[in-house]
Amino acid sequence: MTRSAFRYIRRNPSLAVGITLLTVLALFVIVGNLLVDTEDARPLSAPTLRPPSREYPFGTDRQGRDLLAVMVAGTPLTLRIGFVAGFLGVGIGTVLAFIGAFYRGLIDTIIRGIADIGLTVPGLLVLIIIAVSIKGTLTVNQMAIVVASLAWLYPTRTIRAQVLSLRERGYVEVARLSGMSGPSIIFFELMPNLLPYLAATLVSSVSSAILASIGLEVLGLGPIDAPTLGMTLYWVNFNAAMINGWWWWWTAPTVIILTVFLGLFFLTVGLDEIANPRLRRSA
Amino acid sequence: MVSLIEAVDVSKRFAGGLGRESTLALAGLSLAIHAEKPSIIAVVGESGSGKTTLARLLLGLTEPSGGSIRYRGSDLRKLTRDERRAFRRDVQAVFQDPYGVYNPFYRVDHVLTTPVRRFRLAASRAQARELIGETLRLVGLQPEEILGRFPHQLSGGQRQRVMVARALLLEPKLIVADEPVSMVDASLRATILGSLRKLTDERGISILYITHDLATAYQVSDTILVLYRAHVAEAGKVELVVKAPQHPYTQLLISAIPRAHVARDWLPNDEDRRAAPAATTSAGCCFADRCPLAGPDCLSEPPALYRTEPGRAVACVQFGQHPALPAGGLGEVLSV
Amino acid sequence: MSEPVLRVEGLRVAFDHPLGKVQAVDDVSFALSPGERFGLAGESGSGKSTLALSILRLIKPPGRIEAGEVWLAGTRLGDLDEDGMRALRLAGIALVPQGSMNSLNPVLRIGGQIGDALAEHRLPLTGGEEQRRIAALLAEVGLPETVARMYPHELSGGMKQRACIAIAICLRPKVIIADEPTSALDVVVQRQVMATLARVQRELGAAVILVGHDMGLMAQFVDRLAIMYAGRLVEVAPIAEMITRPRHPYTRALIASLPSLDTRGALAGIPGLAPLLRDLPDGCAFHPRCTLAVGRCRTEKPKLRDIDGAQVACHLA
Numbered sequence: 001m002t003r004s005a006f007r008y009i010r011r012n013p014s015l016a017v018g019i020t021l022l023t024v025l026a027l028f029v030i031v032g033n034l035l036v037d038t039e040d041a042r043p044l045s046a047p048t049l050r051p052p053s054r055e056y057p058f059g060t061d062r063q064g065r066d067l068l069a070v071m072v073a074g075t076p077l078t079l080r081i082g083f084v085a086g087f088l089g090v091g092i093g094t095v096l097a098f099i100g101a102f103y104r105g106l107i108d109t110i111i112r113g114i115a116d117i118g119l120t121v122p123g124l125l126v127l128i129i130i131a132v133s134i135k136g137t138l139t140v141n142q143m144a145i146v147v148a149s150l151a152w153l154y155p156t157r158t159i160r161a162q163v164l165s166l167r168e169r170g171y172v173e174v175a176r177l178s179g180m181s182g183p184s185i186i187f188f189e190l191m192p193n194l195l196p197y198l199a200a201t202l203v204s205s206v207s208s209a210i211l212a213s214i215g216l217e218v219l220g221l222g223p224i225d226a227p228t229l230g231m232t233l234y235w236v237n238f239n240a241a242m243i244n245g246w247w248w249w250w251t252a253p254t255v256i257i258l259t260v261f262l263g264l265f266f267l268t269v270g271l272d273e274i275a276n277p278r279l280r281r282s283a
Numbered sequence: 284m285v286s287l288i289e290a291v292d293v294s295k296r297f298a299g300g301l302g303r304e305s306t307l308a309l310a311g312l313s314l315a316i317h318a319e320k321p322s323i324i325a326v327v328g329e330s331g332s333g334k335t336t337l338a339r340l341l342l343g344l345t346e347p348s349g350g351s352i353r354y355r356g357s358d359l360r361k362l363t364r365d366e367r368r369a370f371r372r373d374v375q376a377v378f379q380d381p382y383g384v385y386n387p388f389y390r391v392d393h394v395l396t397t398p399v400r401r402f403r404l405a406a407s408r409a410q411a412r413e414l415i416g417e418t419l420r421l422v423g424l425q426p427e428e429i430l431g432r433f434p435h436q437l438s439g440g441q442r443q444r445v446m447v448a449r450a451l452l453l454e455p456k457l458i459v460a461d462e463p464v465s466m467v468d469a470s471l472r473a474t475i476l477g478s479l480r481k482l483t484d485e486r487g488i489s490i491l492y493i494t495h496d497l498a499t500a501y502q503v504s505d506t507i508l509v510l511y512r513a514h515v516a517e518a519g520k521v522e523l524v525v526k527a528p529q530h531p532y533t534q535l536l537i538s539a540i541p542r543a544h545v546a547r548d549w550l551p552n553d554e555d556r557r558a559a560p561a562a563t564t565s566a567g568c569c570f571a572d573r574c575p576l577a578g579p580d581c582l583s584e585p586p587a588l589y590r591t592e593p594g595r596a597v598a599c600v601q602f603g604q605h606p607a608l609p610a611g612g613l614g615e616v617l618s619v
Numbered sequence: 620m621s622e623p624v625l626r627v628e629g630l631r632v633a634f635d636h637p638l639g640k641v642q643a644v645d646d647v648s649f650a651l652s653p654g655e656r657f658g659l660a661g662e663s664g665s666g667k668s669t670l671a672l673s674i675l676r677l678i679k680p681p682g683r684i685e686a687g688e689v690w691l692a693g694t695r696l697g698d699l700d701e702d703g704m705r706a707l708r709l710a711g712i713a714l715v716p717q718g719s720m721n722s723l724n725p726v727l728r729i730g731g732q733i734g735d736a737l738a739e740h741r742l743p744l745t746g747g748e749e750q751r752r753i754a755a756l757l758a759e760v761g762l763p764e765t766v767a768r769m770y771p772h773e774l775s776g777g778m779k780q781r782a783c784i785a786i787a788i789c790l791r792p793k794v795i796i797a798d799e800p801t802s803a804l805d806v807v808v809q810r811q812v813m814a815t816l817a818r819v820q821r822e823l824g825a826a827v828i829l830v831g832h833d834m835g836l837m838a839q840f841v842d843r844l845a846i847m848y849a850g851r852l853v854e855v856a857p858i859a860e861m862i863t864r865p866r867h868p869y870t871r872a873l874i875a876s877l878p879s880l881d882t883r884g885a886l887a888g889i890p891g892l893a894p895l896l897r898d899l900p901d902g903c904a905f906h907p908r909c910t911l912a913v914g915r916c917r918t919e920k921p922k923l924r925d926i927d928g929a930q931v932a933c934h935l936a
Contacts, residue, residue, distance in 0.1 A: 170383030173344060174394065178449070179371055179401035192388040329805035330776075438892055439663070468662040469832060473876045474888030495805065498878040502886055525880065539807045541835035543877050545859045549839035550814050 015270025021263030025075065025256070032072030040066035041073040041227040052248050059248035062239050065227065071252050074227040077140055079260070081213040081228070084144035086206030089151025093205075094198065096156045098186050101163035111156065118153045124215055126150060131221040138223045147212045154208075155201050162197055166190050196275035200268055207264040214257065229253045285356045286315040286614065287456055287489075288341060288374060292350035295336050309333040309340070310513045310585075311350060315614030318373075318456040321487040323480065324617050325500035325521065327536075328510035334493045337510075338461045341491070342376050372402060375450035379462035381442035385434035391445055392430050395419075398452050418448045422478050440471040447478065451488075458482070461493045476503045497540060501525045506594075506617040509533050512569040515588060518616050519595030529597045531574045568600070576601065590616065622692070623650035624826050625674075625712070625794050630687030632666075632673045635680075639897040643669040643682070645850040648923070651794065651826045656817075658841035658858070659830045664893055666850035667830045668717060671796045675712055676704050692793060710740055713787035715780075717798040717830075722783070723771040729757075729782050730767030736786050756785045759822070760815050777808035781815055788819055795820060798830045813840055834877055838862055846870050849894050849904035856929030866931045868909045903934070911935055 009016045040046060043063035052059045058067035100111035130146050131138065138146070166172070167190065175189050216222050217230025218237065232253045236242070241249040295308040310333075316324070328334045339345045340352055343359045352359045354370045362370060378384050385394060395415045398404065405411035416426040422444045434442060443463060450458050460479065464472040480503050482488045492504050500507055500521070507524050509517045509532070517530040528534045541549045567582035568574070574581065580600045588596040588608040596608050596616045608616070632644035643666045651657050661667040673684050676696065689696040691711050699707065708714070716722050724732055733753050737744065744752060754764045760781040771779055780800055787795055797816065801809040817840065820827050829841055837844050838858060845855040846869065854867040865871045872889045891908035894900055900907055906916040913935070921932040 169386075170378055170380055171386040171394075174376075174378070174384050174446075174449075175386075175397065176344070177342065177371060177376055178394075178398040179368065180397065189386055193386065329807065440892070468893070469834070470662060470873060470876050470889035472888065473878070473886040474890070477886040477888065480886070496878075497806075498880050501880055502878040502883055522883070535807060537880070539810045540880065541810075541833070541839040542880065543835045543838040543862060543874065545838075545862055547839060549810065550817055551810065 012270050012273050014266045014273065018263050018265070018267030018270050021259055022267065025259055025263060029072060029075050032068070036066075036069050036072050038069055038073040040069035045069070049246060051246075058252045059246075061232075061235060061246075061249050062241075063235070067232075067248065067252055070227045070232060071229075071256060074229050074232060074253075075256055075260075077226055078210060078213065078229045081140060081144045081147065082206045082210030084141070085147035085151050085209035085213070086202060088144070088148035089209065090155045090198065090202045090205045092148075092152040093155030093201075094159055096152070097159035098163055098190070100156075101160045102167060102182065102186055102190070112160065115153050115156045115160075118150070119157065123150050123212065127212060127216055128219065128221060131216055138221070140223050140226055140228070143213055143216070143223055144209075146216075147209045151205055151209050151212075155205055158201060159194070159198070162194055163190060166193060196271060200271035200275050203264055203268045203271060207261060207268070210260060210264075229257055286353075287318040287355065289313075289315040289353045289611075289614070290337070290341065290347075290350070291353060292610070293337075293340055293347045293352060294349040295333075295340060295345065296348040307513045308336040312337065312515060313350075313610050313613055314508075314617070315611055316457060316489060316491070317614070317618065318489060320618060321456075321483050321489045322506065322618070323483050323490045323492055323504040325504035325507040326491060326493045326510060327495065327497055327500050327507055329495055329536075331512060332510040333513040334495075334510050335461055338376070338459050338491070338493050342374065342459055343370070368402070372453045373456045375453055375455040375458050377443070377446050377450050377458060377460040377463045379465055381439045381446065381466055382434070384446060385442065387434060390431060390433050391437065391442070394445065394449050395452065398449060402453060404452060414452065415448075418451050419445070421451060422448045423474065424448070440467050440475065443467055443475060444478070447475070447482075451482070455488060457489045457491065459491045459493070462495070463492075464499065465494065465496065472499065479503065497525065497537060508613075508617060509536070514569050514585065515596075515598055515613070516570065517595070517597045518588070518613060519592070523592065523595045529591060529595070529602065530570075530599050531576055532570050535573075568598075588613065621652060623690075624653040624655075624692050625651040625828075626688075626690040627674065628688045628690075630670065630673060630689070631685040632669050632678060632682060633685050634682045636897055641897040642850050642899065643896055644673060647687070647847075647850075647852050649845060649852065649855060651828070653793070653826055654820070654824050655826045655843065656820070656841045657826065657828050658837040658844040659828055659847060660832060660834060660837050660844060661847035662832055662893060664849075664896060665847040666896070667847050668798055669850075670847070671714070671798050671828065671830050674796065675708055675714055677708075677714075706740065709736060709787070709792065710790040711792055712794045712796060713790070713792040715783050715787045715795065715797040715800050717800075718803070723779060725771050728768055728770055729774075732782075733757075733767070733786055733789055736789050740790055752789075756789050757782075759788070759819055760785045761811075775808075776804050777812050780804065780812050784812075784816055784819060788823060788825075791823060792825055794826045794828065796828045796830065799832075800829075801836070802831065802833075809836075834874065846873070849899055850896055851904060851932065852923055852930070853905065853932045854929065855923070856931075860929055866926065866929060866936045867905075867933050868911055868935075869905050872908075903932075 043065055046056060046060045046064050046066045048060055048062050048064045050056055050060045056066055056068065058071060060066055096111050100108035127146060127150065130149065172185060172189055175185050213222065214230035217228060218233045220234050222228065222231055224231065233250065236250045290312055292311045292313050293309065294311045297306045297308055299305045326334045326337060340347055346360060354362065357366060385391060396411065399411045399414065405414050419426045419429055424441065424444050429437065429441065429445060464475050467475060476499055479490055483490055492500060494500055504521050506519060507521045508515060509524065509530065511532045516532045517524055517528065524533060525537065528537055566584060568586050571577045571581040586598045586600045588598045589602040589605040590596050590608050591602050591605045594616065596613065628648045630644055630647045634641040634643055647670055659667045659670065672678055674689055678684055691707065696704065730753050733756060734749055737749065737752065753767050757764060757766055762778060762781055766774065766778065766782065774782065801812050804812060816827065829837065831837065841858055843855065844858050844861050846853050846867065848869050854861065854870045861870065862874065865874055875887050876889060889908055894904055902918045903916045903921050906912040909916065915934050921934050923930045923932045926936055
């Protein structure tokens, strides 16, 4: 089993790169949490504006946060927003897509209509309006729900297209003739064949959700007390760290964000190849 | 006596897209199939003749645009849940493509265990295994070689035979076989068709054998229905229709089959350079534009089906002196 | 026979499969006279399509041509590099591929696709000359000139197939390989398309290799027929000989399994399954299904030998 897995990874380098990057990140967070006191991510934990040194490997920011602690504490928070929003989005999207594409008719027209219209509205704008309207500051979980409110639109569209094509397959008709009901066909015949595609959609949905949340945070609409990556960048802007030459302040979050996105991107490409056999390279 | 399944003036029209007119897939067809005297009825036609549409209508996979399909007298669209279950047990199908009918996610067992489960054909897992094994042997397969495998591990012929076994599990009265052997190797075709014939002779199951291959239709069926462009051209006992065809289209079809004999009589000496004609929406006989015998009568209205012999009906005006077939008469011509 | 226009000798093609090597073509040799119609018949998995593609060196990894030589009228194809082969394809040997319907580019007009083929071989034609050449080609296959301006989806199946024939003959090849050109067509249209192919081939003086599995079609079209089984040639004979006196047990069983339109009788298939090409039995590949098999058949692979003007690979012929 593992031998064939390794052989597959050799043929699918994107998957390997993606998994590696994300594993490195996970290790950073796990090991970091063991070695670093996350309380130091709060303001006034350390002397301000120190460049990286042995005591503070990532340096400190203007409010006295130990940036290493910030990264170690903030990365999982950012990822959490992305995962919750991404899962919610794909979850809702899958259910709507299956119902619409399988049963067709009026319900399909409604679902498709909402998704199509919703997609034409600039997402970030809507998110900003929602975030601004909420009284008080957001918690991390509320952030996730805000992003999820729009995250289901695109998955609905793409998964619906896949189901539309799958439902014409011979085995769906045979299932009908064998006495299976609609919901059984969706669950037992169609869903298993869509799993690789759903996985790929999930990863890209998580990626977009993280991007959206970071965007909101950089604008200052995020959870102001949390040491997330986006909030760190907000403070970077607020304090004009770039102009002032406090390079360590924005380097760390940037590198981590890049790693997250590259990791997710390569993972998506790798999963796409599993989902679509035609993209597979020969050994 | 109520028929098992009946098409009552059934027609099917597919709506056209933007800027395209609708296509008539099947013009008003009335056909009754009775279960009492099991036989094999062949439905022969080229692509666009309506044979696959007829199959799908009879199986309840599509709804007719006009007319109705009746199962034991009740309209398919209005069946109660119990009636629908009975319908699914009585009428089963085997399709053309031995690849697409299998869900690649599951082993081939799935396609056999599903009907057993859904229709509660066995009381226990062991009994189900027994039933499936026995049915596989009936179609000439060894259960040990088939069960537990994935579809891509079996040959096309094996896959198709598993599909026949699946249909058999429910002990149907009618199997609609839509081109069951056209994607199977020639040497295996005869074997599979032979087992279909055995199903009729030994188990009393009627078969509607849909195909474009007149030769296999001639070998395996009792009666034949020839379709051309959504209409019935000729119908009757297979010996009559194939050996002494009366409709000009049937004659053309039979002469166009290349035979494996020494005489080189197939390629035309003067080549017909005409490209295929576009679909006509004229009011007359649908074959008029290609018929060597077409006359003014052929263009005014489509011909009725004339009963030229007890065992045959032809839709051609040259047989106008014979009595026209009444509604439901087609079933009678096609019964053994 | 006169100097053969195509000669294949000892061709072996294999595919590397994780579960084992697949010998798709095993030591195939034959020769084609100019203007001859040669049939290559076999069931699925017999290797006939692979053989056709390997003559044109169109085999991609994981397949590879292991051994053998192909000569086209004196030129040894093994001596040509890839550029040389490209120049030869269509100009020397043309292919009408299986599923031609789907090998026409759906977003280009027919005329443009023929023009592409001509341009690819760098024929110095002016715009007007090209149009006339295309119109003439279409007329040769019985299509009206207006087809040049049409897209593939506007044509019927038979017309598309004839367009593919037009592309195949546009450079006057010496050999046309037609791989199941009519398998998706209705019987009446099939006759029109085959009649077109026959006439075009006669006028060009080109040899045709018709690859297929319809014995009736072979009987009515080809001069000589080769039967392939499990990647090997089992019988090669003039068509009349083969129908009246098939010598190989597989050929006999194949002909017996054809449904006749003359008498209704017992349907006789060939029991058993064709062997997996990566797991061929020792000796003769057909022996597990052969009613006449003797001990020698299980151990020794029969060679193709001449018997009364036919070639048979059977110990008992």
